[in-house]
Amino acid sequence: MDAMMIHFRTQHGSVLDAGLARVILPGVMLMALVASPVLAQSQDVTERVRALFTSKCADCHGAELKKPKGGLGNIEHVQALLANAKYVKRFDPANSLLYQYLDGSQTPQMPKGDDPLTLDELKLVRE
Numbered sequence: 001m002d003a004m005m006i007h008f009r010t011q012h013g014s015v016l017d018a019g020l021a022r023v024i025l026p027g028v029m030l031m032a033l034v035a036s037p038v039l040a041q042s043q044d045v046t047e048r049v050r051a052l053f054t055s056k057c058a059d060c061h062g063a064e065l066k067k068p069k070g071g072l073g074n075i076e077h078v079q080a081l082l083a084n085a086k087y088v089k090r091f092d093p094a095n096s097l098l099y100q101y102l103d104g105s106q107t108p109q110m111p112k113g114d115d116p117l118t119l120d121e122l123k124l125v126r127e
């Protein structure tokens with residue numbers, strides 16, 4: 001009896017799933033097609049900012065430091081940084097503490113003891 005019930009349910013389920021899949025799949029595929037270039041671009045920017053911060057900032061703000069400078073560590077974790085309202089006001093670099101330290105409106109300008117970022121590097125971080 002139990003076995004029959006289970007059998008019935010799976011059959012019923014799979015008929016339903018197949019019907020749903022026929023409706024949903026093309027939609028999902030279309031969305032993936034439209035979204036992937038945008039996604040790829042923003043991942044690319046994130047990767048390049050990560051590379052920049054890892055080379056220029058990680059000595060003082062790196063994840064492996066027990067006492068990162070200014071209390072800011074994990075500089076390589078760009079996604080987490082973007083989500084941290086203390087440092088980043090989304091799409092508003094002029095009001096983002098992180099950016100203010102880079103363009104010199106907050107002192108000491110970062111990266112401390114090194115040349116300021118180039119305009120291209122600043123542009124990358126703004127994105």
Ligand code: HEC
Pocket residue numbers: 053056057058059060061069070071072087097098099101102107108110111112113114
């Ligand atoms: C040579 C060490 C050094 C390097 C390299 C460095 N920093 Fe800093 N950073 C500091 C120190 C020290 C402070 C604390 C400054 C203060 O308030 O006196 C600080 C503070 C900061 C703050 C403010 C933290 C807060 O909560 O107030 C930000 C943001 C920051 N750094 C970002 C960066 C970024 C981004 C880079 C790379 C482009 C960088 N720093 C590179 C030493 C460094």
